[in-house]
Amino acid sequence: MSSARAAAKAAETAARTSYGRLLAILAARTRDIAASEDALSAAFLAALRTWPARGVPDNPDAWLVATARNHLKNAARHKGVAIEAAADLALLFDEGAVDEDADALPDDRLKLLFVCAHPAIDASVRTPLMLQTVLGLDAARIAAAFLVAPATMGQRLVRAKTKIKAAGLRFELPTQADMPTRLEDVLDAIYAAYGTSWDAVAGADGDAGARGLADEALYLSRLVVSLLPQAPEARGLLALILYCESRRAARRDAAGRFVPLKAQDARLWSRDMIVEAEGHLTAASRAGVFGRYQCEAAIQSVHAQRPITGQTNHAALRTLYGLLAQRCPSIGVLVAQAAALLDAGDADAAMAVLQRLAEADIRGYQPYWATLAAVHVARGQRGEAAAALHTAIGLTEDPAIRAFLAQSLES
Amino acid sequence: MQYMLLLNETAEEFAKRNDPAEAEAYWGGWNAFIGAMAQAGIIVKGDGLQGPQTATTVRLRDGKRAVQDGPFADNKEQLGGYFVIEVPDLDAALAWAVRAPSASYASVEVRPVLPPMAPPSA
Structure with a gap:
């Protein structure tokens, strides 16, 4: 050369x-x-x-x-x-x-991450801002992953940068007292980037957004752990993303059809990622403080044990989901808890959790309807199950998941 | 940087100002907050305002003056006072704003003050 x-x-x-x-x-x-x-x-x-x-x-x-x-x-x-x-x-x-x-040359990226995820910045633009400033992604690529028009994404980013400058946000690490909540904002924004790889995976072949931002989220997550090695939740998030990524190859069959976790071929899971995830989760747990991401990673860890023990430890899942639901009762967590209870064979407990959810939260939330359908099936209520499944199919964006649900409607 | 803290109040809190049973506690809270800012030496200027029932709003439309009794918008919260403070950044301004008594039952809006205009370049 x-x-x-x-x-x-x-x-x-x-x-x-x-x-x-x-x-x-x-x-x-x-x-x-x-x-x-x-x-x-x-x-x-x-x-x-x-x-x-x-x-x-x-x-x-x-x-x-x-x-x-x-x-x-x-x-x-x-x-x-x-x-x-x-x-x-x-x-x-x-x-x-x-x-x-x-x-x-100092490494000021942590300061930049905290500014991007500052509470004075609108939550919807925090993730795009991180992706652009820390990773240098262009607005069009970010827009594709978040399913918005490139011009719209560009405007949001410009507005956020203007606010940071004009309002004088602090480019320093948060104080010790503020650290837990501020770090949570940073981790949430990184996790939202990872979420795009699930939402957008449906996208047509060759679509820039199809792969989502899984690699970018993994990079950012590793970055936070390397810059804040003492923060257990940072390791918790990294472990969670690694567990989820370890199963990427098993999530679709050869024809691109969705394969639920229970039916996945564990031989397709990435051992390396699971081992790395276990390491971070163990290190995180030494701090002995509860954290949402550690708890979610622990749930994934239970699933990762299946090929080793030959069965899913439903009792452990039940305990972990109970803990998570108690501390972070979001709609997503509660529906996941119901699904876990159903898998453990307790359809009545699953139904009880679902019935406590607020009407406004569930209306457009596809996982609720898919889970409700499964709970109805388990309780022998076929008519109700079919109705819930119809709603779930109507709310599904991903064609592969829609096909999967339609298939269970026929059976 | 200079920031203005726009201290919003609720009608119930405004009423406490003149309620013999409540006034002492009400003003005590505000005086403690203002005293702490003064002690920190960050106050540029600031005032409390009389209640929204004393407000008059005026507009000029088609050359005609339209005068209206009451504040600009009929909100649950109304401006009760303001302070301009000198602190290094927004985070420091927010740390002060959240200590205002009204932050716990109404709200405090924090805005950077427009920097002085640059003199026309020679």
């Missing part, structure tokens, strides 16, 4: 692997994410232009940060420098020449 091509490749590699880190460094000092993104793009362009001719600098990341900072300063000067910008400039100059060597 020619040295020019090697240099171009080095610039591309830096763009891919260092994007979030470099953006976090710039944004943490200016609070201006949009301007930092522009400056970083300009720096990458400059790298592509100059590295092939002059060679790759010893510390490419430091070079990129310095170039981006110059760009920010010039952009601010160009604008005639409002008083507010002058303050930003002072901050920039303040940082001076700290990044002479690689080790001096």
Whole structure:
């Protein structure tokens, strides 16, 4: 490979692997994410232009940060420098020449994650904001995964960045007292990214959104664990995502049909991911504090034992779902609890849980109707079962799941 | 940065201001909050406001003045006072806002104050 091509490749590699880190460094000092993104793009362009001719600098990341900072300063000067910008400039100059060597470059991505998932930012845009700032995903790709128009997603992201700058959100780690709830917001946003890989998996073949953002969610989840190794819930979320991902290959049959957990071929599960998940869950449990993600991961852990023990430990599932329902009684958790009770052979207890749910919550919630149908079947109420199943089919977006439900309607 | 805390009140709380049985506790809570901000040296300016029954709203439409008795919008919560505070960031402003007595039964809106306009460049 020619040295020019090697240099171009080095610039591309830096763009891919260092994007979030470099953006976090710039944004943490200016609070201006949009301007930092522009400056970083300009720096990458400059790298592509100059590295092939002059060679790759010893510390490419430091070079990129310095170039981006110059760009920010010039952009601010160009604008005639409002008083507010002058303050930003002072901050920039303040940082001076700290990044002479690689080790001096701080990792501010955790601060950036906390800003993206700040309670002052609308919950629906927190995940997209993280994906764009930390991973460098473009608005169109994010929009596809969240099933919204690219222009709409672009507007939401711009609005959020403007709010962060104008309202002056803090680019620092939360105080010890705020940490648990703030971390929960960060983890929820990462989990929402993972959720897209379930919602969008239905998408037509070759659809950019079809794969969802599973890999991105896994990356972010690992990132939080690496930056906050002491937080049990961060490990809980990572374990949960790993357990779910371990079963990806088994979730569809060769024809693309949905395969429920009970019927999955455990030989298709990823051993490596399960082992890694077990490790994180064990480490998390040492802290001895209850957490939603640890509990959900523990539930998945029980399922992962099936191929080893040859049966599902329904008593353990019942206990874990009881705990989860008590602490986090969301509609999703309660319906899952009902399904677990049904699987354990207690259709009456399952029905009791379902009957306590509020009318407004269940109306458009497909898993409720699918579970209700199964509970009716178990109780021998065929007419009610068919009615519930019809509703479930009507509420299903995923053709593979719709086909699965339609099949059980016939049987 | 400077932030304005817009302190909203409910009708019941406004009524306590002049209720002999409640007034002391009502003002005690507010004085403690304001005292703490003053002690921290963050107050730029601020005032309590008289109740919404004293409000008059005026609009100019087609050159005609339309004067209306009462506040701009008939909400459950009405502006009861405001403070402009000087703190480093929104998180610090929110930490103060949540200590206002009205935060626990009504609401506090927090807004960054518009920075001074830049002088026209020479």
